[in-house]
Amino acid sequence: MRTIKYIVIHCTGAVSTQSTQSIKQYWAKVLGWKSYGYHYLIGAKGEIENLTDESKPTNGVAGFNANSIHICYKGGNNGKDTRTTEQKIILRSLISTLKNKYPKAKLMGHRDFSKDLDGDGIIEPHEWIKLCPCFSVSTEYKDLL
Numbered sequence: 500m501r502t503i504k505y506i507v508i509h510c511t512g513a514v515s516t517q518s519t520q521s522i523k524q525y526w527a528k529v530l531g532w533k534s535y536g537y538h539y540l541i542g543a544k545g546e547i548e549n550l551t552d553e554s555k556p557t558n559g560v561a562g563f564n565a566n567s568i569h570i571c572y573k574g575g576n577n578g579k580d581t582r583t584t585e586q587k588i589i590l591r592s593l594i595s596t597l598k599n600k601y602p603k604a605k606l607m608g609h610r611d612f613s614k615d616l617d618g619d620g621i622i623e624p625h626e627w628i629k630l631c632p633c634f635s636v637s638t639e640y641k642d643l644l
Contacts, residue, residue, distance in 0.1 A: 500554070503601040504566040506594060507559050508608050509536075510575025510632040515543035515583065517573055519550075532558050537569040539593060545585030547593065560612050568597055568604070571632075578630040591640070598643055606644055608636035 511517055519540060526532040535550040536558045542548070551557045559569030570593060574581035582590070594606065609631040616626045637644065 501556070502566055503553075503568055503604045505560075505563060505568070506597050506601065506604045506606050507563070507567050507569050507612075508590070508594075508606070508632045508636050509559060509569060509571035510581075511571060511573050512575045512578075512629075512631060513573070514576050515572075515574040515581055515586075519548055522573075526558070530558075534558060537571040539568075539570045541570070541572045541586050541589050541593070543573055543583050543586065545583070545589040547589060560609055563612060568601070570594070570597075575631060575633040578633055580632075580634040582634070591643075594640060594643055606636060606640055608632045608634070611636065 511522060523535065526536055534557055538549065538551045538553055538557055540548045540550055553568055556564040557569050558564060559567055570590065572582055572586045572590060598604065598606065610627040610629050611622065613622050613626050613628045615622050
């Protein structure tokens with residue numbers, strides 16, 4: 500059984516109408532991954548797709564996958580928070596459910612795994628490894644932290 504230390508929020512970085520099949524093909528054919536990038540994928544209408552059982556790791560954040568659950572919303576095109584109202588509602592509900600299941604897990608966005616390159620104690624936008632998930636998880640979900 501995996502020990503879950505992180506619940507990580509992602510975006511696909513594309514349009515919200517992107518098909519799940521095209522995402523899976525990208526992982527397999529372009530990135531060469533044998534497993535999926537996320538456990539859960541949330542479509543524009545709020546539909547949740549379970550891509551991988553929580554008992555198995557995915558490819559969400561290099562170096563942290565063994566102890567993480569990864570949730571992704573379709574969207575984030577051009578580095579913008581493009582979540583629909585439905586995605587916001589379902590994302591909050593799913594996070595709440597997972598926080599109840601894994602109460603010690605830290606809730607983070609993918610970009611929050613960036614290193615503090617200038618050593619000032621703050622991970623600033625110019626230090627982010629990615630823009631993903633294109634919004635501040637700690638601000639948006641401070642009540643769930």
